[in-house]
Amino acid sequence: MPDQTVPTMRPAFAPWLSRSNDVTSVFLAAGQVPGLVNLAGGLPEPSVWPVAELAGLAAEAIRSHPDETLGYGPIPGLPALRDLIAARFSTDALRLSRENVLITTGGMQALELMGKVLLQPGGLVAAQSPAYLGALDAWMPHAPRYRPMRIEGNDFDPHAALAGAQFAYTVPNFSNPSGRLVALPERQALVAAAHATGTWLIEDDPYGALYYEGEPLPRLLELSAGARPGPYDGPVVYMGSLSKELAPGLRVGWVIAAPEMIAALATAKQGSDMCSSGLSQMLALRALQAGITDRIRPEVLAIYRARRDALCAAMQAHLAGDLDWQVPVGGMFVWATARDPRLDTDRLLHHAMAEGVCISPSSVFDPEGLDRRSLRLNFTLNPPERLEEGCRRLARAIRAALAETG
Amino acid sequence: MPDQTVPTMRPAFAPWLSRSNDVTSVFLAAGQVPGLVNLAGGLPEPSVWPVAELAGLAAEAIRSHPDETLGYGPIPGLPALRDLIAARFSTDALRLSRENVLITTGGMQALELMGKVLLQPGGLVAAQSPAYLGALDAWMPHAPRYRPMRIEGNDFDPHAALAGAQFAYTVPNFSNPSGRLVALPERQALVAAAHATGTWLIEDDPYGALYYEGEPLPRLLELSAGARPGPYDGPVVYMGSLSKELAPGLRVGWVIAAPEMIAALATAKQGSDMCSSGLSQMLALRALQAGITDRIRPEVLAIYRARRDALCAAMQAHLAGDLDWQVPVGGMFVWATARDPRLDTDRLLHHAMAEGVCISPSSVFDPEGLDRRSLRLNFTLNPPERLEEGCRRLARAIRAALAETG
Numbered sequence: 079m080p081d082q083t084v085p086t087m088r089p090a091f092a093p094w095l096s097r098s099n100d101v102t103s104v105f106l107a108a109g110q111v112p113g114l115v116n117l118a119g120g121l122p123e124p125s126v127w128p129v130a131e132l133a134g135l136a137a138e139a140i141r142s143h144p145d146e147t148l149g150y151g152p153i154p155g156l157p158a159l160r161d162l163i164a165a166r167f168s169t170d171a172l173r174l175s176r177e178n179v180l181i182t183t184g185g186m187q188a189l190e191l192m193g194k195v196l197l198q199p200g201g202l203v204a205a206q207s208p209a210y211l212g213a214l215d216a217w218m219p220h221a222p223r224y225r226p227m228r229i230e231g232n233d234f235d236p237h238a239a240l241a242g243a244q245f246a247y248t249v250p251n252f253s254n255p256s257g258r259l260v261a262l263p264e265r266q267a268l269v270a271a272a273h274a275t276g277t278w279l280i281e282d283d284p285y286g287a288l289y290y291e292g293e294p295l296p297r298l299l300e301l302s303a304g305a306r307p308g309p310y311d312g313p314v315v316y317m318g319s320l321s322k323e324l325a326p327g328l329r330v331g332w333v334i335a336a337p338e339m340i341a342a343l344a345t346a347k348q349g350s351d352m353c354s355s356g357l358s359q360m361l362a363l364r365a366l367q368a369g370i371t372d373r374i375r376p377e378v379l380a381i382y383r384a385r386r387d388a389l390c391a392a393m394q395a396h397l398a399g400d401l402d403w404q405v406p407v408g409g410m411f412v413w414a415t416a417r418d419p420r421l422d423t424d425r426l427l428h429h430a431m432a433e434g435v436c437i438s439p440s441s442v443f444d445p446e447g448l449d450r451r452s453l454r455l456n457f458t459l460n461p462p463e464r465l466e467e468g469c470r471r472l473a474r475a476i477r478a479a480l481a482e483t484g
Numbered sequence: 485m486p487d488q489t490v491p492t493m494r495p496a497f498a499p500w501l502s503r504s505n506d507v508t509s510v511f512l513a514a515g516q517v518p519g520l521v522n523l524a525g526g527l528p529e530p531s532v533w534p535v536a537e538l539a540g541l542a543a544e545a546i547r548s549h550p551d552e553t554l555g556y557g558p559i560p561g562l563p564a565l566r567d568l569i570a571a572r573f574s575t576d577a578l579r580l581s582r583e584n585v586l587i588t589t590g591g592m593q594a595l596e597l598m599g600k601v602l603l604q605p606g607g608l609v610a611a612q613s614p615a616y617l618g619a620l621d622a623w624m625p626h627a628p629r630y631r632p633m634r635i636e637g638n639d640f641d642p643h644a645a646l647a648g649a650q651f652a653y654t655v656p657n658f659s660n661p662s663g664r665l666v667a668l669p670e671r672q673a674l675v676a677a678a679h680a681t682g683t684w685l686i687e688d689d690p691y692g693a694l695y696y697e698g699e700p701l702p703r704l705l706e707l708s709a710g711a712r713p714g715p716y717d718g719p720v721v722y723m724g725s726l727s728k729e730l731a732p733g734l735r736v737g738w739v740i741a742a743p744e745m746i747a748a749l750a751t752a753k754q755g756s757d758m759c760s761s762g763l764s765q766m767l768a769l770r771a772l773q774a775g776i777t778d779r780i781r782p783e784v785l786a787i788y789r790a791r792r793d794a795l796c797a798a799m800q801a802h803l804a805g806d807l808d809w810q811v812p813v814g815g816m817f818v819w820a821t822a823r824d825p826r827l828d829t830d831r832l833l834h835h836a837m838a839e840g841v842c843i844s845p846s847s848v849f850d851p852e853g854l855d856r857r858s859l860r861l862n863f864t865l866n867p868p869e870r871l872e873e874g875c876r877r878l879a880r881a882i883r884a885a886l887a888e889t890g
Contacts (some may be wrong), residue, residue, distance in 0.1 A: 088682045088719070089650045091601050091748050121556060129550045136763070137543035144535045148731035150527060183589055183735075186758040194625050195497050199605070215755035219600050244495045276494045313494070325554035327762035329589075342497050349621035352592040355761050356733035357542065 094219045111436075115468035118436040120254060120410050121459045123385075126378050127325050128370055132361065135368070139360040147357040154344045155181025155332075155354065159363045163332050166366070167316070172303040177337040178310050180344055183354045184329040185284055185319035187347070189216040191333075192280065192315065194346040196244040197222050204239045204246040208413075208443035208452070210254045210282065213247055224445040229264050236264075236271035245278035245315070250298060252285040252409025255443045255454035259407050262295055269301045272313040278339070282317045285409040287375060290383040292407060299334060311336045320362055322410075323371045323378075330354065330362040381458075382410070388462035389455060392469035400476045401453075415452040420483040421476065422450045429475035429482075435468045500625045517842075521874035524842040526660065526816050527865045529791075532784050533731050534776055538767065541774070545766040553763040560750045561587025561738075561760065565769045569738050572772070573722070578709035583743040584716050586750055589760045590735040591690055591725035593753070595622040597739075598686065598721065600752040602650040603628050610645045610652040614819075614849035614858070616660045616688065619653055630851040635670050642670075642677035651684040651721070656704060658691040658815025661849045661860035665813050668701055675707045678719040684745070688723045691815040693781060696789040698813060705740060717742045726768055728816075729777045729784075736760065736768040787864075788816070794868035795861060798875035806882045807859075821858040826889040827882065828856045835881035835888075841874045 140147045146156060154160065159181055164174040182188045189212065197203070197220035205213070207226035227239045227246065240246050248268065250260040260268075272279035281298040302312040319331035333343060347353075365371065389412060390405050400421070403414040416423065423439035430437050440452035457465060546553045552562060560566065565587055570580040588594045595618065603609070603626035611619070613632035633645045633652065646652050654674065656666040666674075678685035687704040708718040725737035739749060753759075771777065795818060796811050806827070809820040822829065829845035836843050846858035863871060 089602060089684065092604055095601060095748055095751060124551055124555060127550055127554045129546060129554070132554065133543040133546040136546055137539040140535060140539035140542055144533055145530055146733070148533045148535070148538065148733040149530060150727075150732045183757040183761075187756065190756050195501060196495060198498055212755070212758070218755060219752070278495065321556075326556045327552070327554040329757060329759070329761045342501055345501055346625070349618070349624060350593065350596050350756065351589040351735060352618070353735070355589075355735045355764050357767070358761050358763060361763070 092219065094221060097218065113434055114431075115435045115464055115471060116459060117455045117457075117465075117468050117472075118438045119459070120456055122322060122326065123378075123381055123458055126374055126381065128374060131368075131370060132325070132365065135364045136357065136361050139364055140357065143360055147360045149356060151353045151356045151359065153348050153353050154340065155179070156356065156359045156363065159359050160332075162363060162366055163318075163334065167297075167299065167318075167334055169300055169303070172300050173307075173309055174334060175309045177340060178334050180333045180335075180340045180347065181354055181359055182319075182331040182333060182347070183351055184326070185282070185317055185321060185331040186212055186216060187350065188317040188331050188333045188343075189213050189282070191343045191346045191350065192245060192278075193217040193220050193222075194350070195339075195342040196278065202243045204243040204277070205445070206248045206253060208255050208440060208449065209247065209445065210249060211438075211442050213282070214443075214445055226445075229260055229268070230258060234264070236267045237274060240268075240271045240275045240277040240279070242275075243277050245280055246272065247280045247282065248298070249282045249285070250295070251283055252288065252406055252411070254285070254409070255411055255438065255440070256413040257404070257406030257409050257411045258413075259295070265295065265298055265301055269298050269314065272302065277313065278315050279313050280315045280317065284317075284319055284322050286318070287323050287371075288379065288382060288410065289408040290379060290386060309337060310334070315339060320365075320371070323375070324362070324365055328358040328362055330358050385457045385460070385462060385465060386412070389457040389465045389469070392466040393455075395466075396469040396473040397476070400473070410456055410458045412455045412457065413452060414455060416476075418480060419451065421479060422483075423453045424450050425482065426453065426475060426479045429478045430472055433471040433475045433478070435471040435475065437472065498625065500627060503624065519840055520837075521841045521870055521877060522865060523861045523863075523871075523874045523878075524844045525865070526862055528728060528732065529784075529787055529864055532780055532787065534780060537774075537776060538731070538771065541770045542763065542767050545770055546763065549766055553766045555762060557759045557762045557765065559754050559759050560746065561585070562762065562765045562769065565765050566738075568769060568772055569724075569740065573703075573705065573724075573740055575706055575709070578706050579713075579715055580740060581715045583746060584740050586739045586741075586746045586753065587760055587765055588725075588737040588739060588753070589757055590732070591688070591723055591727060591737040592618055592622060593756065594723040594737050594739045594749075595619050595688070597749045597752045597756065598651065598684075599623040599626050599628075600756070601745075601748040602684065608649045610649040610683070611851070612654045612659060614659075614661050614846060614855065615653065615851065616655060617844075617848050619688070620849075620851055632851075635666055635674070636664060640670070642673045643680060646674075646677045646681045646683040646685070648681075649683050651686055652678065653686045653688065654704070655688045655691070656701070657689055658694065658812055658817070660691070660815070661817055661844065661846070662819040663810070663812030663815050663817045664819075665701070671701065671704055671707055675704050675720065678708065683719065684721055685719050686721045686723065690723075690725055690728050692724070693729050693777075694785065694788060694816065695814040696785060696792060715743060716740070717744075721745060726771075726777070729781070730768070730771055734764040734768055736764050791863045791866070791868060791871060792818070795863040795871045795875070798872040799861075801872075802875040802879040803882070806879070816862055816864045818861045818863060819858060820861060822882075824886060825857070827885060828889075829859045830856050831888065832859065832881060832885045835884045836878055839877040839881045839884070841877040841881065843878065
C-alpha cells in the first residue's frame with residue numbers, strides 16, 4: 079500500500095480551468111432546490127415530450143437496426159440521418175447533400191468542434207453580444223480574443239466586425255440571452271461580409287422552430303446560397319439540434335456547412351467522442367421520418383407563447399419600475415436591463431436565491447464578465463402562476479439589492 | 485444572391501489538422517468494402533449483443549423515467565449510474581463514492597477531457613509504447629511531447645518515465661495495439677512512481693473484462709488505494725466503458741479518479757457536450773442492474789478465445805516465416821513484427837488492401853509515425869474461417885511487398 083502521508087505536488091491543471099465558471103452547473107442543479115422558481119437555465123417543458131411514442135420507436139430502432147444502434151457508427155453520423163437533414167434544409171437555391179452535414183452530440187459539441195478546428199491561442203472571434211454562455215464555455219480552453227458585435231446597433235459595420243476573425247458567432251433567431259431576432263437587412267449584411275472577408279459565419283439556430291408570431295426569416299445559410307452548381311460551399315456554418323424541437327436528452331445536433339468544413343469537423347469529432355450514439359441517431363431519424371416534431375410543434379408553440387405572455391404581463395405588473403425589456407417574438411428568454419445603474423445583477427442573483435427565484439446575470443454572457451446591468455429570464459419551463467410568483471420574488475430581491483447599495 | 489465568382493481567402497484551419505490521419509475513418513469504413521477481411525479496427529462481434537432485451541429496457545427506461553432519459557441531465561452523469569459504478573469498483577481497500585465518478589460519452593471522451601484539463605502546448609505525456617491511436621487523436625490538438633514507455637523492457641525506470649510529465653498513459657490489460665498484459669511488479673512500480681512524482685497515471689481499461697486465461701490482475705486503481713479514510717484521492721485516473729462489455733453504440737464510459745480530477749473533467753465536459761445522452765445512461769444503468777454484462781460475458785469470452793486461437797493457428801500456418809508475435813492472454817489484438825527489416829508495414833497495408841485484407845500498420849501507434857516494422861491484427865470481429873482467409877491473403881501481400889523492395 080503506497081505511503082500517502084507525504085503529499086506530492088501534482089501537475090497544474092490547464093490555466094483556463096481557473097477562469098471557468100460553474101453557472102451552467104448551478105442552473106442544471108437549480109431544478110433540484112425545493113420550492114425554487116427557476117427562471118435561469120433554458121430548460122424545456124417536459125410535458126410536450128411524446129414519451130410513449132419515443133419509447134416505442136426506441137425499442138423498434140434497436141430491434142430492427144441492431145448494428146446501427148448498438149455498434150460503432152461512421153464518425154460524421156448515420157448516412158440516412160445526414161441525408162434527411164440535407165433534404166430538410168435544402169431549398170430551390172440551396173443545394174445540400176450528405177457531404178454538407180455532420181451529426182453532433184448535441185448542439186454544444188458543434189461549438190466545441192468549431193473551436194478545435196479553427197482556434198489557436200489568441201485567435202479572434204467576432205461574437206454577437208451578449209453571447210451564449212455555452213459558446214464561451216466551449217471555446218474557453220483556447221483563450222480566444224473576442225470582438226463584440228452589437229448587430230442591432232445603428233453603427234454596426236459587419237465588414238469591420240468580421241475582418242480578421244477566425245469566425246463570427248451569431249444566433250439570429252431569438253438569441254440566447256437577448257431574445258432578439260436579427261432582422262433581414264442585418265442578415266443580408268452579415269452574409270455579404272462573410273463572403274467578402276472569407277470569415278466563417280456561425281448561424282447557431284437552436285430556437286429557429288420557436289417563432290410565436292410572423293413568418294420565419296430566411297436563414298443566413300439560405301441567404302448565402304450561391305449561383306454555382308454543386309453542393310453548398312459558402313461561409314455559413316449552420317448549427318441545429320433536436321433539443322428544443324423534440325428532446326434534449328437524445329443529444330442529437332447537426333452542422334450544415336461547406337464540405338471542407340464538415341471534413342475538418344469530422345476529424346475533430348474523431349478525437350472527441352469517435353461517433354455519436356447510434357441509438358440516439360436512429361431514434362432521431364425515426365422521429366423525424368414519422369413527423370413527430372411537426373406534429374407536436376403547434377402544442378409546443380401554444381404553451382410557450384402563453385408563457386411568454388404570462389411572464390411579460392407579470393413583469394409589467396411587478397418589475398416595470400425597475401427593469402426595461404422588449405417582448406421577444408420567439409425563443410425561450412426575456413432579456414431585461416436595470417433602470418438603476420446601482421443594481422449589480424451578480425449581487426442580485428444572491429438576493430434572488432434567498433427569495434427563492436433563480437435568474438441569469440448578464441456577466442456570464444460577457445467574455446470579460448463586466449456587464450452587470452442586465453439579466454435573462456426563461457419562460458418555457460414554468461407555468462404562468464409560477465412565472466408570476468417568480469416575478470414577485472424578483473421584485474423583492476431587487477428591493478433588497480438596492481437597499482444594500484445604500 | 486452573393487457573388488461567389490471571386491474566391492475569398494478563408495481563415496486557416498488549426499495546424500494540428502494537417503498532422504491528423506484518416507486511419508480510424510478508414511477502419512470504420514473498411515466494414516463496408518465487399519469481401520474484405522477486416523483485421524484492422526477493434527470492432528466487437530455483434531451477435532453477442534442482447535438485442536431484444538436492450539430494446540425492452542430502452543422502451544421501459546423512457547416510459548418510466550422520461551425526465552432522466554429525454555431531458556438535460558447533470559453534467560457529471562446520472563447520480564444512480566455514478567453510484568453504481570462507484571460500488572462496482574470499490575473493494576475493501578478502495579473506497580469510492582459518487583464524487584469519484586464521471587460518466588463520459590464513450591471511452592474516447594475520457595481521453596479528450598484529460599487532454600483538455602492538463603495539456604498545454606508542449607506539455608509532456610509519458611505513453612506506453614506502442615500507443616493507442618485514439619489517445620493520440622484525442623491529444624493531437626494540444627501538440628504534446630511524448631516520452632515513450634516500454635514497460636516490459638528490462639531497463640524500464642518508472643520514476644524517470646513519469647517525472648515531469650503532466651500524465652502517464654497506460655493500458656495495463658491487453659494494451660491496444662500490443663495486446664500485452666502489464667505484470668504485477670510493473671503495475672506496482674508504476675503506481676509507486678505516480679505517488680512519488682505526483683504525475684497523474686491513466687489506467688485505460690476497455691479490455692479488462694476480456695481475460696481468456698488466468699485471474700485478472702489487480703487494477704492500478706486498487707494498487708493505489710491508500711490507508712487514509714474517505715473517498716479515493718490517489719493519482720490513478722481509471723477509464724472504463726461499456727463498449728466491449730455490452731455495446732459501443734451506447735457511447736457510455738466512465739472515469740474513476742480523485743474528486744478534484746473529476747471536478748476538473750466535469751468542467752471540461754460542460755464545454756464539450758454539456759451532458760451525455762440520458763437515454764444511453766439510463767439504458768446502461770438498467771442493463772448493469774439486470775446483470776446483463778455478467779450474464780453474456782461467458783459467451784463473449786468463449787467466442788473471442790476461440791477466435792484468438794484460430795487467428796494464432798492461422799498465423800502459425802501461413803505467417804510464421806515472416807512475422808514474430810506473442811499469443812495474447814486477453815483483449816482483441818495480436819501484435820506482430822516483421823522478421824525482415826525491409827518489410828515496411830505502411831507499404832504492406834496497400835498490398836494487403838489489394839489482396840482483400842485490412843490490417844493496422846505500426847506507424848499509426850507511434851506519435852512520430854516512424855515505426856514501420858509491426859502490425860496489429862484484430863480477432864474479435866471475424867469467425868475462424870475468415871481469420872484464416874485473412875492470414876492467407878496477408879501472406880500473399882507480404883510476398884508482394886517484399887518483392888517490391890527488390
